[in-house]
Amino acid sequence: MTDAKRESWMSAQLEKELTAAAENGTVSCARIQEFAAKHSLDIIKMKSFVDCIGLKVTGCQKLCA
Numbered sequence: 001m002t003d004a005k006r007e008s009w010m011s012a013q014l015e016k017e018l019t020a021a022a023e024n025g026t027v028s029c030a031r032i033q034e035f036a037a038k039h040s041l042d043i044i045k046m047k048s049f050v051d052c053i054g055l056k057v058t059g060c061q062k063l064c065a
Contacts, residue, residue: 004051014039015053026056033063 021031027050036046047064050057 004048006052007045007048009041009045010049010052014049018049018055019053022055025054026058029057029059029061029063032057033061 018027018032018035021027021035032046032050033043035041036043041049043064
């Protein structure tokens with residue numbers, strides 16, 4: 001996890017929806033990609049978002065590296 005800063009687009013609603021998609025504080029890289037596409041978000045921004053809300057990523061596909 002990085003020292004990501006919360007940005008204005010990182011709404012409570014987006015956080016709630018992504019957290020609901022997680023299991024035990026983890027979410028798959030594939031699920032993050034689906035979420036990003038659904039909400040028209042850049043995958044690099046999703047990395048910061050996931051870091052901000054404290055989720056762990058499984059099955060990293062190195063798309064945001």
